[in-house]
Amino acid sequence: MKNVLVVYYTQSGQVVEIAQNVVRKLEKSSKIHVSYHKVKPVNNYNFPWKKDNFFDVFPESFLQIPCKLEEPQPDVLTKKYDLVILAYQIWYLTPSIPINSFLKSDEAKVLLKDTPVITVIGCRNMWIQAQEKMKVLLNKVQAKLV
Numbered sequence: 001m002k003n004v005l006v007v008y009y010t011q012s013g014q015v016v017e018i019a020q021n022v023v024r025k026l027e028k029s030s031k032i033h034v035s036y037h038k039v040k041p042v043n044n045y046n047f048p049w050k051k052d053n054f055f056d057v058f059p060e061s062f063l064q065i066p067c068k069l070e071e072p073q074p075d076v077l078t079k080k081y082d083l084v085i086l087a088y089q090i091w092y093l094t095p096s097i098p099i100n101s102f103l104k105s106d107e108a109k110v111l112l113k114d115t116p117v118i119t120v121i122g123c124r125n126m127w128i129q130a131q132e133k134m135k136v137l138l139n140k141v142q143a144k145l146v
């Protein structure tokens, strides 16, 4: 049995829908078990955005300043996985604040060390700079981007 974990954050539901489409075939296999972990900021970013809030997150997004996250479910994040699928959105040419915060957490360091990671992006087609930043974040936790 192979264990796959989907780590994601979503505001509108788009990113998780994309991730679910990606793993649909894996979920049908009797040899693969797929679990999900949603990253949850303590102060959630409400959707739809108010104009001021939308522009207010620009500095923290672009400078990659993390926010506080809720404690993760211990049963999901204390295991090791054969594959982690990291589904994320771009905010201002950067991995979104919740995803950046997760990658800088102690849990991510344990979870992702030496683990193959596939990244899946939901965005509006301006993503290359963000994926370059993602490579650095994954490198810092010694994940294996595949």
Ligand SMILES: Cc1cc2nc3c(=O)[nH]c(=O)nc-3n(C[C@H](O)[C@H](O)[C@H](O)COP(=O)(O)O)c2cc1C
Binding pocket: 009, 010, 011, 012, 013, 014, 015, 016, 049, 054, 057, 089, 090, 091, 092, 093, 094, 122, 123, 124, 125, 126, 127
């Ligand atoms: C604050 C903010 C900044 C964004 N910046 C970018 C960007 O730089 N490049 C891009 O392609 N999309 C950008 N987007 C679009 C999101 O990546 C896209 O809407 C994504 O699907 C959101 O997924 P979610 O609703 O599941 O969280 C931005 C969206 C928000 C809310």
